[in-house]
Amino acid sequence: MIRKPLRPLARILRARETGQDPDAIEAENRAERQAAIQDRARKRAEGRLLFMAMGFIFAFALVGLRMGALAASEPAEPRAHASGTQILSQRADITDRRGRVLATNMLTHSLYAQPNQMVDGAGAAEALARIFPDLDGARLKKDFTDPARKFLWVKKKLSPEQMQAVHDIGEPGLLFGPREMRLYPNGHIASHILGGSAFGAEGVNSAEVIGTAGVEKAFDGWLRNPANEGAPLTLSIDLTAQTAMEEVLSAGKRRMNAKGAAGVLLEIETGEIVAMASLPDFDPNDRPRPALKGDPSDSPLFNRAVQGQYELGSTFKIFPVAQAMDLKLVNPNTHINTTTPMKIGKYSIRDYHNYGASLSVSDIIVKSSNVGTVRIAQMIGVERQKAFLERLGLFDPTPVEMVEASTGRPIVPQRWPAVTAATVSFGHGLAASPLHLAAAYATLANGGHKVTPTLVHGKSRARGERVVSEQAAKLALSMLREVVLRGTARAGNVEGYQVAGKTGTADKPRPGGGYYQNKVVANFAAVFPYDAPKYVLVVTLDEPSINAGGGESRVAGLTAVPVAADVIRRLAPVLGVRPVDDKPLPDIDAPPKSRLKVAAND
CATH class of the missing domain: 3.40.710.10 (DD-peptidase/beta-lactamase superfamily)
Structure with a gap:
């Protein structure tokens, strides 16, 4: 942009010829320049205010639409999504011919440790050994106090009482992960037919349940297939x-x-x-566990x-x-x-x-x-x-x-x-x-x-x-x-x-x-x-x-x-x-x- 000079030579010479004050010309031009600057600044401010107003209107409209959509939808509990590869843990029920449950899933929790986050690893090991007598307290103490250890499983399945007892220890390095486990509510009944299950792929937030024997293994793919939409496997047996x-x-x-x-x-x-x-x-x-020695029929x-x-x-x-x-x-x-x-x-x-x-x-x-x-x-x-x-x-x-x-x-x-x-x-x-x-x-x-x-x-x-x-x-x-x-x-x-x-x-x-x-x-x-x-x-x-x-x-x-x-x-x-x-x-x-x-x- 070519700026207008404050003291244009032609006007100055003309003013001197006519006896006018050349400084008045400069003051006039300076006033015009300042007015033009203020005019441009006002226009920019008006544009910014308009843009911000449009932004607020759009945002409030979007929030309003989302609130309307939520109000019109069915209520549901929020779910946390774990990062990493998803583990499909849902497994269909198994029922008898009358629809009575022979095998189903139950929500439980696993217990894992991050030793590098522990405040008192030795004390946590002693407390866990009291809660779980089957755990080796000395081995846990060694693992919990090892500065190189960053992660280890402690228990794959916890009862609610055990989970509360671990929680009461108050150790920040002891963490829980949700998972499903397979439950056979009738105990020994039909055990050879059902067979059993175990954990396959495992993560801290979920675990894959796979069949190990019986119909659990024979129908493993069917029981884990999401296309069945949770339909149970109905067996011919009468409970x-x-x-x-x-x-x-x-x-x-x-x-x-x-x-x-x-x-x-x-x-x-x-x-x-x-x-x-x-x-x-x-x-x-x-x-x-399967018998490795002796007559298989004795197992x-x-x-x-x-x-x-x-x-x-x-x-x-x-x-x-x-x-x-x-x-x-x-x-x-x-x-x-x-x-x-x-x-x-x-x-x-x-x-x-x-x-x-x-x-x-x-x-x-x-x-x-x-x-x-x-x-x-x-x-x-x-x-x-x-x-x-x-x-x-x-x-x-x-x-x-x-x-x-x-x-x-x-x-x-x-x-x-x-x-x-x-x-x-x-x-x-x-x-x-x-x-x-x-x-x-x-x-x-x-x-x-x-x-x-x-x-x-x-x-x-x-x-x-x-x-x-x-x-x-x-x-x-x-x-x-x-x-x-x-x-x-x-x-x-x-x-x-x-x-x-x-x-x-x-x-x-x-x-x-x-x-x-x-x-x-x-x-x-x-x-x-x-x-x-x-x-x-x-x-x-x-x-x-x-x-x-x-x-x-x-x-x-x-x-x-x-x-x-x-x-x-x-x-x-x-x-x-x-x-x-x-x-x-x-x-x-x-x-x-x-x-x-x-x-x-x-």
Whole structure:
């Protein structure tokens, strides 16, 4: 900008010529310049005031709009956002078929320390050791007084009482972090089914909960998937039935002096597992560590119902009989040579009791004749026998939704000579789990269609392939009813509930080969009610022993059968099975020793 001079030369010369004062010209120009400066300053001030006014108006309008939006929204608690990578800790609940909670989440806190922020590290270590007796006070004191330590975990989970006690210490270097933990409100109930959980990725403000066993691990991805919007995983088990099963089975295990026990209750039509127990068990809230030495089956983590591979004894005898009837080789009244002993090569197969020259097919099952069953298996032939057992699902792990299921592969002979075919027909030489046995019996009980067990409630599935004809399945079931009415399972005849079933007592194999002389696995596979089959129950006792008839007995008819009968008495009303007027055949009683001999052949 070109400034106007205060004393312009032309005007000064003109003023001197006319006799005017040149200083008046300078004063006039100075006054004009000052007025122009003041005018510009006023305009700038007005512009700034206008800008500030517009800014205030905009700010107040924005605040007003935000307040209006908040007033129109639903109220919610504010949440603090932790910096760093987000840890997804929310995990869906697990419920039983009636919606009762089996596993859920609970808000808790973790305790961590920042030693470099501590005022009295030694004193804090001593106070924590008093609150948590499981902590090593000397180690804590060393860590808290180490100037190089900046962070360490103290406890991953705190109860409210423990948190308050730590808070009362008043140490600024002891800090709490919120997190969710998995809670199993029913304790030991269904522990093997649920499995358990642990913390995965951890931060001071959250921790990831991951499944470690059972359905928790099998459905881990589904339970943590936000797309499910918190919908619970609904299992097929009934909490009331599961509790009753475990209580009765535990009492039976103690009464029969058994090392372990397993029970499976299977819904025949759907294959859904209503209850499944394995003893000894554990509390998933405080899951023990896996055993690194010894027999895995001695650990409470071992699921005998799914992972236990047992020779199931005479419970297998109904399979060759059902197959032979399906092939029209025999009928229930066909008489079979039962002369004992029976020779196969250098091996002898015997019945515990001499039943004479022959028995009907029905009586072979009722009296549990080994020789008669082998004769029927020989009529079938090795290849057809193997194919039938494979179609029943006795060669492969059950596809039940548990990570342990894959480890429960049946132990099937690699070679299948005549003697193997003979022993397999009466339940020796092939080892399978109680769950395998339950599914196979359910296949016979539902008219011959294969049943696949499941732990998921309401899952839509196509009907299984036909394994045996409906007529053969019905005849087999009628023979199982006769076993309870007049055979080795008379103790299982629960009045009003029309039980059908078969006993099985198998010697336990030694780890180095051969069999123990005084250790058995006793089984009872039951179907009820017989007139309209709804449930299969399998009870297995590991190394049972009871004093009966003036001596020690281990047979299933006197160990597993009474326990199974107690289970049915307890569970049938819970399941809504209505009792009927069920008048059993007269019990062919006999002196105790004679009854033991009959039962011992199962």
